[in-house]
Amino acid sequence: MKLLEPGTEIDGFRVGDCLHAGGMAHIYRVSFSAPGREGGFAMAMKVPRMTSSDGAETILSFEVEHQMLQVLCGPHVPRFVAAGDLARLPYLVMEYVEGRVLQSWLDDAVESRLRPDPGDIARLGAALAVAVHSLHSQNAVHLDLKPANVMVRHDGQVVLLDFGLSWHAHYPDLLAEEMRAAAGSPAWMAPEQVVGVRGDPRSDIFAIGVILYELATGELPFGEPQTSGGLRQRLWMDPPPPRRLRPELPAWLQEIILRCLEPEAAKRYPSAAHVAFDLTHPEQVKLSERSARTGPTPWRVHFKRWIKAAGMQYRPSPLPAESITEVPIVMVAVPWRDTTDATLYSLRQAVDRSLGQQAGARLACVTVVPPGGDTTGNETNVVRMQRERLRQWAQGLNLDGHQVSLHVLEGRDTAHALLDYARANRVSLIVVGAATHGLQLQRLMATVPIRVAMEAPCTVMLVKQALPYERLGTTAD
Known part of the structure; x- marks a missing residue:
């Protein structure tokens, strides 16, 4: 035409x-x-x-x-x-979306021979992960994420473009019905896409990893294969670790990138919201052996993966929106002062129950302190002490299989600070202690728990305080 x-x-x-x-x-x-x-x-x-x-x-x-x-x-x-x-x-x-295509960031980096700063990479990656999470929340998977299909608005927000290869859970998959070859852009295609599986949101997480790798190193992790044999190598091969190409990269960034690029979808991040969380809070990233890797993966590991991939039957995860709710980000609001043992105990019990029902869920322990620090005006001292209090409180939790992070926020309006944090980090569940004031007072003045429950972007669990020995004492009487 x-x-x-x-x-x-x-x-x-x-x-x-x-x-x-x-x-x-x-x-x-x-x-x-x-x-x-x-x-x-x-x-x-x-x-x-x-x-x-x-x-x-x-x-x-x-x-x-x-x-x-x-x-x-x-x-x-x-x-x-x-x-x-x-x-x-x-x-x-x-x-018509005004902004800058992500590909231009990469082109400028090549021309100037200056790689983006890790902080800039994290901000871009987090904005991209938030956009992908929004897509998955609507039961859709993009399946063709690449820098040319990512527009960055002037305010830093990301808009996804070109849905010609996408998949939606509620509509016929025309590409799967009428095309036999793997659909996607070879450099960014996930291993499961190579063997014809469509509809797994973790395929988009793999593509996020490829984009982060290219931003960090200037190289594509698997090159640009032109044959089916070259594409299939990513079913068992690891790319060169980013810090091998750029030693000054921080360990947390390599950890995030390589986790996104795991050949097996189950070993990647469970949702794009978890990717955004780690990129937004790099100091809280839990480091594994991936973060320190600089040499090639041993041939024995690749051989075992090759044997496994030869007989593997890939199965997509549940509906994207369902898979997100199965691995939520749980936030617990822990008061910074004027709290009782009963409140702390009850919050811990509620969090244990919530995490026990959600394998792979992530826990964010949050407390809000007023600006200006303590009576001495030492903000650093207050933050340090509150982080230690959160750490001690979290020690009593059953955290097997769960990641936990500690966050001390500053704000004069506690409810506003908690709500902002929940929105910014795509929190799925907020656990907060119920107000101890009487109902008459709550009718006249909205307490922090009531405001959080009314305005939260997600589910809220209001926890009534109770100690076990008090109940035992009542029973004995």
Whole structure:
């Protein structure tokens, strides 16, 4: 299909300049042609290529993206406007996202020969993981994450582009039905995609790892294989550790990257929210042998994986939204002062019950202190003491198989600080002690637990304080 001329009118849209002429589609600026009609945001029109040399995947991708854009919502995907008739002129009109494509960050790094700072990599990676988590929460998996499909807005928020290879749990998978070859971009494709499994959200986590690896080192972890044999190597091969290529990288960043790139999906992060959490709190990352690895993986390990991969039957995880709830981030609000043993004990019991029901759940222990420190004005001393209190409180928990992190926040409004933390870290459950004030007082003044319960973005568990020996004493009487 030849390029559309600027000024062409199609179904009430006026075509502007061509923004991109790619191998699969052309993208144009568009506006409403009717005078006085405003859309409220800039728009772009995507027209698939349909020449005699283009394969059927072009039309399939168009149909998939049309299907996906109509059902996805939120700030991390372009807003859908309209679509054209496939028999006459197929097109998609959507929001034109202002910002910078992540690929340009990589191109600038190559040109300047300066790699991004680990802090910048963590911020970009966390924003990307948040966008991917939003997608998975809607039961969709992108399956073609790469720097060219990631737009970074001027405020740092990430918008995902190009859903032509994506998968949605509630709609037919046209690509799986009509294509036999693995669908995706070879450099970023997860091992399970190579063998034809679609719909596993952990495939997107693998792609996040590839992007982080490239940002950190300037290299692709598995190169750009052109054959099926080259693609299959990632079923058992590890890439060179990032710190082997760039020794100054921090251990926590290598830990995160290599965990995302595990050949077996079950060994990766259980959800993109967990990736975002570690990238946002690098000081809390639990280091394993991955973080110190600098040499190649022993051939015996690769051989065992090769044997295992030869007979492995990959199975996708449950529905993305369900898999997220199975591995939640649990936040417990521990008072920083004026608390009783009964409250601390009851909170610990409630957290143990919550973690015991959620294998792989992550626990964030949070306390909020007022700014300015203690009576001496020493903020550092207060933070240090409160972290130690949280550590001692957490020692009584059964944390087998769970990661735990400690967070001391500053804020004059305790409820506001807790709610901000929960939203920023995609918390699934908040455990907080119930107010000890009477109901009459709570009707006049909203307590911290009541405010948290009313405004929280997730489930809240209000815990009533009780000590076991008090109950025993009552029984004995």
